[in-house]
Amino acid sequence: MRDGPVDWQSTKNSVLDRNSHMFNNSDMSDISFTCKDSDQTFYAHKYVLATSSAVFHAMFYGDLAEKNSVVHLSDTDEKGLEEFLRFLYTDECNLTTDNVISVMYLSKKYLVLSLTEYVKAQLVRDTEPGNVLDILEQAIHFEEKDLEAKCWQVIEWRTSEVARSANFINIKQTTLASLLKRNNLTIQEVDLFQAVLKWTNYQCSQKSLELTTENRRSVIGEAVYDFRFNSMTQEEFAKHVSKSGLLTTDELVPIYEKFNKVESSLLKWKLPEREKAFKATNKNIRISRFSAFSKNEWSTFWQYSVGTSSSDDDYCLDSPSPSDRQSDRDYLSFSVDQHALFLGVRLFAASQVDYEHRGTTYKVNLTVNGVSANPSTNTWAISTTYKSDTKEHGIAGFDVMLKSPILVRENEVVRMDAGILGPRSHYGWRGETTVKVRGITVTFLDPDICTSRTCVSRGQFYQIILSV
Numbered sequence: 001m002r003d004g005p006v007d008w009q010s011t012k013n014s015v016l017d018r019n020s021h022m023f024n025n026s027d028m029s030d031i032s033f034t035c036k037d038s039d040q041t042f043y044a045h046k047y048v049l050a051t052s053s054a055v056f057h058a059m060f061y062g063d064l065a066e067k068n069s070v071v072h073l074s075d076t077d078e079k080g081l082e083e084f085l086r087f088l089y090t091d092e093c094n095l096t097t098d099n100v101i102s103v104m105y106l107s108k109k110y111l112v113l114s115l116t117e118y119v120k121a122q123l124v125r126d127t128e129p130g131n132v133l134d135i136l137e138q139a140i141h142f143e144e145k146d147l148e149a150k151c152w153q154v155i156e157w158r159t160s161e162v163a164r165s166a167n168f169i170n171i172k173q174t175t176l177a178s179l180l181k182r183n184n185l186t187i188q189e190v191d192l193f194q195a196v197l198k199w200t201n202y203q204c205s206q207k208s209l210e211l212t213t214e215n216r217r218s219v220i221g222e223a224v225y226d227f228r229f230n231s232m233t234q235e236e237f238a239k240h241v242s243k244s245g246l247l248t249t250d251e252l253v254p255i256y257e258k259f260n261k262v263e264s265s266l267l268k269w270k271l272p273e274r275e276k277a278f279k280a281t282n283k284n285i286r287i288s289r290f291s292a293f294s295k296n297e298w299s300t301f302w303q304y305s306v307g308t309s310s311s312d313d314d315y316c317l318d319s320p321s322p323s324d325r326q327s328d329r330d331y332l333s334f335s336v337d338q339h340a341l342f343l344g345v346r347l348f349a350a351s352q353v354d355y356e357h358r359g360t361t362y363k364v365n366l367t368v369n370g371v372s373a374n375p376s377t378n379t380w381a382i383s384t385t386y387k388s389d390t391k392e393h394g395i396a397g398f399d400v401m402l403k404s405p406i407l408v409r410e411n412e413v414v415r416m417d418a419g420i421l422g423p424r425s426h427y428g429w430r431g432e433t434t435v436k437v438r439g440i441t442v443t444f445l446d447p448d449i450c451t452s453r454t455c456v457s458r459g460q461f462y463q464i465i466l467s468v
Contacts, residue, residue: 016090019048023089024082031060032070033085038078041070042085052088053110075109076102087115095122097131104142120147124339125410127154129161133171140175150339155179157341157407159187163195169202173221180226184275186404189228190236196220196227197244213245220246231273234259284343286463287435287442289456290428293348293395330454331417331447332461333370335408338440338468342368342408344401346463347418348426349388360388362422366400369415380406388425396426397462405467413445418460429458440468 012018022028022045029043049056059066073081080102083093087103093115095103100119107115123135127150136151138144155162162168171179176199179185185192200216209215217224224246229237237259242252254264350360365383386398400418408414433456434443442464444456454460 020090022048023086033073033081034070035073035076035078035081040078042081044085048088053112055110076106080106087118095119101138104138108142120144123147124150127151129154129158130165131167132162133165133167133175137172137175153339154407156182156184157186157405159185160191163187163192168195169199173219177221177223180223189231190240193227194240197246200246211245213248216246225268226271227269228271228273229255229269230258285438285440285466285468287437287466288463289431289435289444290462291432292430293426293428329417329419330460331415331449332454333413333415333445333447334464335411335413335443336440338410340408340440341405341467342402342414343405343465343467344399345416345461345465346397346399347420347460348428348462349396349398350423350425360423362386362388362398362420364400365419367417368406370413395462399465415447416461427459428462431457440466
Protein backbone atom coordinates (compact mmCIF):
# COMPACT_ATOMS: atom_id res chain seq x y z
CA MET A 1 0.00 0.00 0.00
CA ARG A 2 1.28 3.49 -0.76
CA ASP A 3 0.19 7.06 -0.11
CA GLY A 4 0.23 9.71 -2.80
CA PRO A 5 -1.46 12.86 -4.12
CA VAL A 6 -5.20 12.69 -4.76
CA ASP A 7 -4.67 13.72 -8.39
CA TRP A 8 -1.80 11.31 -9.04
CA GLN A 9 -3.13 10.51 -12.50
CA SER A 10 -2.11 13.90 -13.87
CA THR A 11 1.50 13.21 -12.92
CA LYS A 12 1.68 10.03 -15.02
CA ASN A 13 2.33 10.46 -18.74
CA SER A 14 1.87 6.91 -20.01
CA VAL A 15 -0.08 3.72 -19.40
CA LEU A 16 3.12 2.14 -18.11
CA ASP A 17 3.62 4.96 -15.61
CA ARG A 18 0.05 4.61 -14.37
CA ASN A 19 0.29 0.83 -14.13
CA SER A 20 3.59 1.12 -12.27
CA HIS A 21 1.92 3.41 -9.74
CA MET A 22 -0.68 0.72 -9.05
CA PHE A 23 1.85 -2.03 -8.32
CA ASN A 24 1.22 -3.38 -4.80
CA ASN A 25 -1.19 -0.49 -4.22
CA SER A 26 -4.34 -1.06 -2.14
CA ASP A 27 -6.14 1.71 -4.04
CA MET A 28 -8.87 0.02 -6.14
CA SER A 29 -7.36 -3.38 -5.29
CA ASP A 30 -9.88 -6.21 -5.66
CA ILE A 31 -7.55 -9.16 -5.04
CA SER A 32 -4.53 -9.75 -2.84
CA PHE A 33 -1.94 -12.49 -2.39
CA THR A 34 -0.08 -14.09 0.48
CA CYS A 35 2.56 -16.80 0.30
CA LYS A 36 4.39 -19.34 2.40
CA ASP A 37 6.71 -18.27 5.22
CA SER A 38 5.64 -14.62 4.97
CA ASP A 39 3.18 -12.27 6.68
CA GLN A 40 3.24 -9.78 3.80
CA THR A 41 0.16 -9.10 1.71
CA PHE A 42 0.55 -8.09 -1.95
CA TYR A 43 -2.27 -5.96 -3.34
CA ALA A 44 -3.29 -6.47 -6.94
CA HIS A 45 -6.02 -5.79 -9.49
CA LYS A 46 -7.86 -8.53 -11.35
CA TYR A 47 -8.03 -6.54 -14.58
CA VAL A 48 -4.23 -6.14 -14.74
CA LEU A 49 -3.60 -9.78 -13.92
CA ALA A 50 -6.24 -11.11 -16.30
CA THR A 51 -4.91 -9.08 -19.24
CA SER A 52 -1.47 -10.59 -18.64
CA SER A 53 -2.40 -14.23 -18.05
CA ALA A 54 -5.05 -16.58 -19.43
CA VAL A 55 -4.80 -18.51 -16.16
CA PHE A 56 -5.68 -15.42 -14.12
CA HIS A 57 -8.49 -14.61 -16.57
CA ALA A 58 -10.05 -18.02 -15.99
CA MET A 59 -9.34 -17.75 -12.26
CA PHE A 60 -11.16 -14.42 -11.85
CA TYR A 61 -13.69 -14.32 -14.71
CA GLY A 62 -14.28 -17.97 -15.64
CA ASP A 63 -17.14 -20.28 -14.71
CA LEU A 64 -15.32 -21.34 -11.54
CA ALA A 65 -14.07 -17.87 -10.62
CA GLU A 66 -12.24 -17.35 -7.34
CA LYS A 67 -14.64 -16.02 -4.69
CA ASN A 68 -12.11 -15.13 -2.00
CA SER A 69 -10.49 -11.70 -1.99
CA VAL A 70 -7.21 -13.14 -0.68
CA VAL A 71 -5.37 -15.91 -2.54
CA HIS A 72 -2.71 -17.85 -0.63
CA LEU A 73 0.09 -19.36 -2.73
CA SER A 74 1.78 -22.17 -0.85
CA ASP A 75 4.13 -23.00 -3.74
CA THR A 76 6.14 -19.78 -3.90
CA ASP A 77 7.97 -17.33 -1.66
CA GLU A 78 7.80 -13.62 -0.97
CA LYS A 79 10.74 -12.55 -3.17
CA GLY A 80 9.55 -14.49 -6.18
CA LEU A 81 5.93 -13.38 -5.86
CA GLU A 82 6.86 -9.72 -5.53
CA GLU A 83 8.98 -9.72 -8.70
CA PHE A 84 6.39 -11.76 -10.59
CA LEU A 85 3.69 -9.18 -9.81
CA ARG A 86 6.09 -6.31 -10.51
CA PHE A 87 6.57 -7.59 -14.06
CA LEU A 88 2.81 -7.74 -14.68
CA TYR A 89 2.56 -4.04 -13.81
CA THR A 90 5.84 -2.66 -15.18
CA ASP A 91 7.24 -5.11 -17.78
CA GLU A 92 10.36 -5.32 -15.63
CA CYS A 93 11.53 -7.15 -12.53
CA ASN A 94 14.64 -7.45 -10.39
CA LEU A 95 16.05 -10.93 -10.83
CA THR A 96 18.59 -12.34 -8.39
CA THR A 97 19.97 -15.78 -7.64
CA ASP A 98 17.52 -15.91 -4.72
CA ASN A 99 14.34 -15.31 -6.72
CA VAL A 100 15.00 -16.36 -10.32
CA ILE A 101 13.74 -19.92 -9.87
CA SER A 102 10.52 -18.74 -8.20
CA VAL A 103 9.91 -16.12 -10.87
CA MET A 104 10.48 -18.61 -13.68
CA TYR A 105 8.17 -21.09 -11.96
CA LEU A 106 5.36 -18.51 -11.63
CA SER A 107 5.78 -17.39 -15.23
CA LYS A 108 5.27 -20.99 -16.31
CA LYS A 109 2.41 -21.67 -13.90
CA TYR A 110 0.41 -18.63 -15.01
CA LEU A 111 1.47 -18.80 -18.69
CA VAL A 112 3.11 -15.37 -18.77
CA LEU A 113 5.30 -16.15 -21.76
CA SER A 114 6.79 -12.66 -21.98
CA LEU A 115 8.14 -13.06 -18.45
CA THR A 116 9.52 -16.50 -19.26
CA GLU A 117 11.44 -14.97 -22.18
CA TYR A 118 12.56 -12.07 -19.98
CA VAL A 119 14.01 -14.46 -17.40
CA LYS A 120 15.67 -16.61 -20.06
CA ALA A 121 17.25 -13.56 -21.70
CA GLN A 122 18.78 -12.43 -18.41
CA LEU A 123 20.01 -15.93 -17.63
CA VAL A 124 21.73 -16.08 -21.02
CA ARG A 125 23.35 -12.68 -20.42
CA ASP A 126 24.53 -13.71 -16.96
CA THR A 127 25.74 -17.20 -17.87
CA GLU A 128 29.41 -17.76 -17.09
CA PRO A 129 31.52 -20.72 -15.96
CA GLY A 130 30.87 -19.98 -12.30
CA ASN A 131 27.07 -20.27 -12.50
CA VAL A 132 26.37 -22.18 -15.71
CA LEU A 133 25.71 -25.47 -13.92
CA ASP A 134 23.02 -23.90 -11.74
CA ILE A 135 21.40 -22.31 -14.78
CA LEU A 136 21.65 -25.58 -16.69
CA GLU A 137 19.74 -27.47 -14.02
CA GLN A 138 17.06 -24.77 -13.97
CA ALA A 139 16.79 -24.95 -17.77
CA ILE A 140 16.39 -28.74 -17.61
CA HIS A 141 13.81 -28.47 -14.81
CA PHE A 142 11.70 -25.96 -16.74
CA GLU A 143 12.24 -27.77 -20.06
CA GLU A 144 13.79 -24.72 -21.72
CA LYS A 145 15.68 -26.48 -24.50
CA ASP A 146 17.27 -23.40 -26.07
CA LEU A 147 18.57 -22.18 -22.72
CA GLU A 148 19.85 -25.68 -21.98
CA ALA A 149 21.68 -25.74 -25.31
CA LYS A 150 23.29 -22.37 -24.56
CA CYS A 151 24.46 -23.68 -21.17
CA TRP A 152 26.02 -26.77 -22.74
CA GLN A 153 27.78 -24.51 -25.22
CA VAL A 154 29.39 -22.55 -22.38
CA ILE A 155 30.26 -25.78 -20.55
CA GLU A 156 31.92 -27.27 -23.63
CA TRP A 157 33.85 -24.11 -24.44
CA ARG A 158 35.00 -23.38 -20.86
CA THR A 159 35.05 -26.84 -19.25
CA SER A 160 38.21 -26.29 -17.23
CA GLU A 161 36.76 -23.23 -15.52
CA VAL A 162 33.41 -24.94 -14.97
CA ALA A 163 35.12 -27.92 -13.33
CA ARG A 164 37.02 -25.56 -11.00
CA SER A 165 33.91 -23.61 -10.00
CA ALA A 166 32.62 -23.82 -6.44
CA ASN A 167 29.23 -25.12 -7.61
CA PHE A 168 30.62 -28.16 -9.39
CA ILE A 169 30.43 -30.41 -6.32
CA ASN A 170 26.75 -29.51 -5.84
CA ILE A 171 25.39 -30.66 -9.20
CA LYS A 172 22.97 -33.55 -9.46
CA GLN A 173 24.19 -36.99 -10.44
CA THR A 174 22.12 -36.80 -13.63
CA THR A 175 23.82 -33.53 -14.57
CA LEU A 176 27.25 -35.03 -13.93
CA ALA A 177 26.36 -38.07 -16.01
CA SER A 178 25.24 -35.88 -18.92
CA LEU A 179 28.47 -33.88 -18.72
CA LEU A 180 30.68 -36.99 -18.76
CA LYS A 181 28.86 -38.33 -21.82
CA ARG A 182 29.72 -35.28 -23.89
CA ASN A 183 32.40 -35.82 -26.51
CA ASN A 184 33.41 -32.17 -26.88
CA LEU A 185 34.99 -30.73 -23.75
CA THR A 186 37.91 -28.32 -23.32
CA ILE A 187 39.66 -29.96 -20.38
CA GLN A 188 42.36 -32.53 -19.83
CA GLU A 189 40.80 -35.86 -18.85
CA VAL A 190 42.97 -36.11 -15.74
CA ASP A 191 41.70 -32.70 -14.57
CA LEU A 192 38.11 -33.74 -15.23
CA PHE A 193 38.67 -36.93 -13.25
CA GLN A 194 40.03 -34.99 -10.28
CA ALA A 195 37.04 -32.64 -10.33
CA VAL A 196 34.63 -35.58 -10.40
CA LEU A 197 36.53 -37.28 -7.57
CA LYS A 198 35.98 -34.17 -5.43
CA TRP A 199 32.30 -34.36 -6.39
CA THR A 200 32.05 -38.00 -5.26
CA ASN A 201 33.81 -37.23 -1.98
CA TYR A 202 31.47 -34.32 -1.28
CA GLN A 203 28.38 -36.35 -2.16
CA CYS A 204 29.51 -39.12 0.17
CA SER A 205 30.02 -36.61 2.99
CA GLN A 206 26.53 -35.21 2.42
CA LYS A 207 25.12 -38.72 2.81
CA SER A 208 27.37 -39.50 5.80
CA LEU A 209 29.08 -42.29 3.84
CA GLU A 210 32.65 -43.46 4.31
CA LEU A 211 35.00 -42.80 1.39
CA THR A 212 35.12 -46.36 0.12
CA THR A 213 35.15 -47.61 -3.46
CA GLU A 214 31.68 -49.05 -3.01
CA ASN A 215 30.21 -45.81 -1.64
CA ARG A 216 31.89 -43.62 -4.24
CA ARG A 217 30.56 -45.86 -6.99
CA SER A 218 27.08 -45.74 -5.50
CA VAL A 219 26.94 -41.94 -5.80
CA ILE A 220 28.48 -41.67 -9.28
CA GLY A 221 26.62 -44.64 -10.74
CA GLU A 222 27.09 -45.75 -14.34
CA ALA A 223 28.60 -42.36 -15.21
CA VAL A 224 31.99 -43.72 -14.13
CA TYR A 225 32.19 -45.62 -17.43
CA ASP A 226 32.17 -42.37 -19.43
CA PHE A 227 35.70 -41.39 -18.45
CA ARG A 228 38.21 -41.54 -21.32
CA PHE A 229 41.16 -43.06 -19.48
CA ASN A 230 42.91 -43.84 -22.77
CA SER A 231 43.46 -40.10 -23.28
CA MET A 232 45.55 -39.91 -20.10
CA THR A 233 49.20 -40.80 -19.94
CA GLN A 234 50.06 -43.93 -18.00
CA GLU A 235 51.82 -41.73 -15.45
CA GLU A 236 48.71 -39.57 -14.97
CA PHE A 237 46.54 -42.66 -14.62
CA ALA A 238 48.86 -44.24 -12.06
CA LYS A 239 49.18 -41.07 -10.01
CA HIS A 240 45.58 -39.88 -9.98
CA VAL A 241 43.25 -42.77 -10.84
CA SER A 242 44.90 -45.88 -9.43
CA LYS A 243 45.35 -44.28 -6.02
CA SER A 244 41.91 -42.66 -5.90
CA GLY A 245 39.99 -45.72 -4.76
CA LEU A 246 37.29 -45.18 -7.37
CA LEU A 247 38.22 -48.27 -9.40
CA THR A 248 38.69 -51.83 -8.21
CA THR A 249 41.84 -53.84 -8.81
CA ASP A 250 40.00 -56.02 -11.32
CA GLU A 251 39.08 -52.87 -13.27
CA LEU A 252 42.57 -51.38 -13.13
CA VAL A 253 44.41 -54.36 -14.63
CA PRO A 254 42.79 -54.27 -18.14
CA ILE A 255 43.39 -50.52 -18.33
CA TYR A 256 47.10 -50.96 -17.63
CA GLU A 257 47.15 -53.72 -20.23
CA LYS A 258 45.63 -51.27 -22.71
CA PHE A 259 48.39 -48.76 -21.94
CA ASN A 260 50.85 -51.50 -22.85
CA LYS A 261 48.97 -52.31 -26.07
CA VAL A 262 47.50 -55.54 -24.75
CA GLU A 263 43.83 -55.94 -25.60
CA SER A 264 41.56 -57.43 -22.94
CA SER A 265 37.94 -58.51 -23.15
CA LEU A 266 37.56 -57.35 -19.54
CA LEU A 267 38.21 -53.70 -20.41
CA LYS A 268 35.12 -51.60 -19.64
CA TRP A 269 36.43 -48.19 -20.76
CA LYS A 270 36.45 -48.17 -24.55
CA LEU A 271 35.13 -44.73 -25.49
CA PRO A 272 37.29 -42.65 -27.87
CA GLU A 273 39.14 -39.56 -26.75
CA ARG A 274 37.09 -36.38 -26.49
CA GLU A 275 37.39 -33.72 -29.14
CA LYS A 276 38.15 -30.18 -28.16
CA ALA A 277 34.87 -28.29 -28.19
CA PHE A 278 36.02 -25.48 -30.45
CA LYS A 279 37.09 -28.00 -33.11
CA ALA A 280 33.63 -29.51 -33.08
CA THR A 281 31.78 -26.24 -33.69
CA ASN A 282 30.92 -24.81 -37.07
CA LYS A 283 33.67 -24.01 -39.55
CA ASN A 284 35.62 -20.88 -38.70
CA ILE A 285 33.90 -17.65 -39.73
CA ARG A 286 36.16 -14.92 -41.07
CA ILE A 287 34.80 -11.40 -40.63
CA SER A 288 36.46 -9.09 -43.17
CA ARG A 289 35.92 -5.43 -42.35
CA PHE A 290 37.39 -3.60 -45.35
CA SER A 291 36.13 -2.93 -48.87
CA ALA A 292 39.42 -1.44 -50.14
CA PHE A 293 43.12 -1.97 -49.59
CA SER A 294 46.38 -0.08 -50.02
CA LYS A 295 47.93 -0.15 -53.46
CA ASN A 296 50.75 -2.53 -54.31
CA GLU A 297 53.24 0.30 -54.09
CA TRP A 298 56.09 0.44 -51.60
CA SER A 299 55.50 4.10 -50.76
CA THR A 300 51.86 3.50 -49.76
CA PHE A 301 52.49 0.60 -47.37
CA TRP A 302 51.83 0.78 -43.63
CA GLN A 303 55.15 1.38 -41.83
CA TYR A 304 56.18 0.04 -38.42
CA SER A 305 58.77 1.35 -36.00
CA VAL A 306 61.30 -1.43 -36.01
CA GLY A 307 64.26 -0.52 -33.86
CA THR A 308 67.24 1.71 -34.46
CA SER A 309 67.76 1.27 -38.20
CA SER A 310 68.11 4.56 -40.06
CA SER A 311 66.65 3.12 -43.24
CA ASP A 312 62.90 2.75 -43.79
CA ASP A 313 63.67 -0.22 -45.98
CA ASP A 314 65.28 -2.19 -43.19
CA TYR A 315 63.83 -3.92 -40.16
CA CYS A 316 65.22 -5.97 -37.33
CA LEU A 317 63.38 -8.72 -35.50
CA ASP A 318 65.96 -8.49 -32.72
CA SER A 319 64.81 -4.98 -31.83
CA PRO A 320 62.78 -4.36 -28.64
CA SER A 321 59.73 -6.56 -28.15
CA PRO A 322 56.54 -5.16 -29.69
CA SER A 323 54.91 -5.56 -26.29
CA ASP A 324 57.28 -2.85 -24.97
CA ARG A 325 56.44 -0.30 -27.67
CA GLN A 326 53.02 1.03 -26.62
CA SER A 327 53.01 3.99 -29.04
CA ASP A 328 53.48 1.64 -32.00
CA ARG A 329 50.57 -0.66 -31.20
CA ASP A 330 47.39 -0.88 -33.25
CA TYR A 331 44.08 -0.99 -31.35
CA LEU A 332 40.52 -1.94 -32.30
CA SER A 333 37.39 -3.04 -30.42
CA PHE A 334 34.44 -5.18 -31.47
CA SER A 335 31.27 -6.82 -30.16
CA VAL A 336 29.04 -9.65 -31.42
CA ASP A 337 25.26 -10.08 -31.32
CA GLN A 338 25.42 -13.63 -29.94
CA HIS A 339 27.75 -15.85 -27.93
CA ALA A 340 30.77 -16.76 -30.05
CA LEU A 341 34.26 -18.15 -29.81
CA PHE A 342 37.01 -15.68 -30.65
CA LEU A 343 39.77 -17.73 -32.28
CA GLY A 344 42.18 -15.11 -33.61
CA VAL A 345 42.79 -12.35 -36.15
CA ARG A 346 44.30 -11.93 -39.58
CA LEU A 347 46.77 -9.07 -39.89
CA PHE A 348 47.98 -7.36 -43.03
CA ALA A 349 51.50 -8.05 -44.26
CA ALA A 350 53.45 -7.84 -47.50
CA SER A 351 54.16 -10.63 -49.95
CA GLN A 352 57.54 -11.85 -51.15
CA VAL A 353 56.79 -10.14 -54.46
CA ASP A 354 56.21 -6.83 -52.66
CA TYR A 355 59.52 -7.08 -50.84
CA GLU A 356 61.79 -9.13 -53.02
CA HIS A 357 64.95 -9.43 -50.91
CA ARG A 358 63.50 -7.77 -47.81
CA GLY A 359 61.64 -10.84 -46.51
CA THR A 360 58.14 -11.14 -45.10
CA THR A 361 58.58 -12.20 -41.48
CA TYR A 362 56.72 -10.39 -38.68
CA LYS A 363 56.97 -10.57 -34.92
CA VAL A 364 53.63 -9.92 -33.21
CA ASN A 365 52.42 -9.43 -29.67
CA LEU A 366 48.60 -9.65 -29.62
CA THR A 367 46.62 -8.78 -26.49
CA VAL A 368 42.87 -9.22 -25.96
CA ASN A 369 41.12 -7.33 -23.15
CA GLY A 370 37.62 -6.87 -21.79
CA VAL A 371 36.30 -10.43 -22.02
CA SER A 372 34.51 -11.36 -18.78
CA ALA A 373 34.01 -15.08 -19.49
CA ASN A 374 37.17 -15.90 -17.56
CA PRO A 375 36.64 -15.14 -13.83
CA SER A 376 40.33 -15.01 -12.97
CA THR A 377 41.55 -12.63 -15.67
CA ASN A 378 40.17 -10.69 -18.59
CA THR A 379 43.41 -10.40 -20.54
CA TRP A 380 44.91 -12.86 -23.02
CA ALA A 381 48.22 -12.40 -24.84
CA ILE A 382 50.27 -14.24 -27.43
CA SER A 383 53.69 -13.41 -28.89
CA THR A 384 55.33 -15.22 -31.77
CA THR A 385 56.76 -14.84 -35.29
CA TYR A 386 54.80 -15.27 -38.55
CA LYS A 387 55.43 -15.57 -42.30
CA SER A 388 52.99 -13.84 -44.64
CA ASP A 389 50.85 -15.54 -47.29
CA THR A 390 48.29 -14.41 -49.86
CA LYS A 391 45.52 -16.99 -49.37
CA GLU A 392 42.84 -14.38 -48.57
CA HIS A 393 41.75 -12.62 -51.79
CA GLY A 394 45.34 -12.16 -52.89
CA ILE A 395 46.05 -9.72 -50.05
CA ALA A 396 49.21 -10.53 -48.12
CA GLY A 397 48.71 -11.29 -44.45
CA PHE A 398 48.98 -13.91 -41.73
CA ASP A 399 46.72 -15.47 -39.11
CA VAL A 400 47.43 -14.91 -35.41
CA MET A 401 45.52 -17.67 -33.61
CA LEU A 402 44.98 -17.65 -29.85
CA LYS A 403 46.36 -20.58 -27.87
CA SER A 404 42.79 -21.42 -26.81
CA PRO A 405 39.46 -19.93 -27.91
CA ILE A 406 37.91 -17.11 -25.90
CA LEU A 407 34.18 -17.13 -25.21
CA VAL A 408 32.74 -13.70 -26.06
CA ARG A 409 29.24 -13.06 -24.80
CA GLU A 410 26.47 -11.20 -26.60
CA ASN A 411 27.13 -7.42 -26.81
CA GLU A 412 30.34 -7.72 -24.80
CA VAL A 413 32.98 -5.23 -26.02
CA VAL A 414 36.39 -6.78 -26.67
CA ARG A 415 39.50 -4.68 -27.23
CA MET A 416 42.38 -6.02 -29.31
CA ASP A 417 45.81 -4.48 -29.62
CA ALA A 418 48.78 -5.67 -31.61
CA GLY A 419 52.42 -4.70 -31.45
CA ILE A 420 54.04 -5.56 -34.78
CA LEU A 421 57.71 -5.68 -35.78
CA GLY A 422 58.61 -6.27 -39.40
CA PRO A 423 58.59 -4.74 -42.87
CA ARG A 424 55.94 -2.39 -44.16
CA SER A 425 52.58 -3.97 -44.93
CA HIS A 426 49.32 -3.49 -46.73
CA TYR A 427 46.48 -1.85 -44.80
CA GLY A 428 42.74 -1.55 -45.25
CA TRP A 429 40.47 1.44 -45.72
CA ARG A 430 36.73 2.08 -46.16
CA GLY A 431 36.19 -0.06 -43.08
CA GLU A 432 32.67 -1.19 -42.23
CA THR A 433 31.20 -0.47 -38.79
CA THR A 434 28.89 -3.49 -38.92
CA VAL A 435 29.49 -6.75 -40.79
CA LYS A 436 27.10 -9.74 -40.90
CA VAL A 437 28.37 -13.15 -41.99
CA ARG A 438 26.51 -16.47 -41.69
CA GLY A 439 24.02 -15.21 -39.13
CA ILE A 440 26.42 -13.42 -36.78
CA THR A 441 26.72 -9.63 -36.71
CA VAL A 442 29.98 -8.00 -35.63
CA THR A 443 30.16 -4.32 -34.72
CA PHE A 444 33.58 -2.65 -34.85
CA LEU A 445 34.37 0.26 -32.52
CA ASP A 446 37.09 2.90 -32.58
CA PRO A 447 39.78 2.34 -29.94
CA ASP A 448 39.93 4.50 -26.83
CA ILE A 449 43.71 4.82 -27.24
CA CYS A 450 44.67 8.12 -28.87
CA THR A 451 48.01 6.77 -30.13
CA SER A 452 46.42 4.06 -32.27
CA ARG A 453 46.76 4.53 -36.02
CA THR A 454 44.15 1.85 -36.63
CA CYS A 455 40.47 2.75 -36.37
CA VAL A 456 37.18 1.48 -37.79
CA SER A 457 37.71 3.21 -41.13
CA ARG A 458 41.31 2.16 -41.80
CA GLY A 459 44.40 0.33 -40.62
CA GLN A 460 45.25 -3.14 -39.36
CA PHE A 461 43.08 -6.12 -38.31
CA TYR A 462 42.03 -7.31 -41.76
CA GLN A 463 39.77 -10.01 -40.27
CA ILE A 464 38.65 -11.43 -36.97
CA ILE A 465 38.13 -15.20 -36.83
CA LEU A 466 35.13 -16.58 -34.93
CA SER A 467 33.19 -19.78 -34.44
CA VAL A 468 29.55 -20.09 -33.31
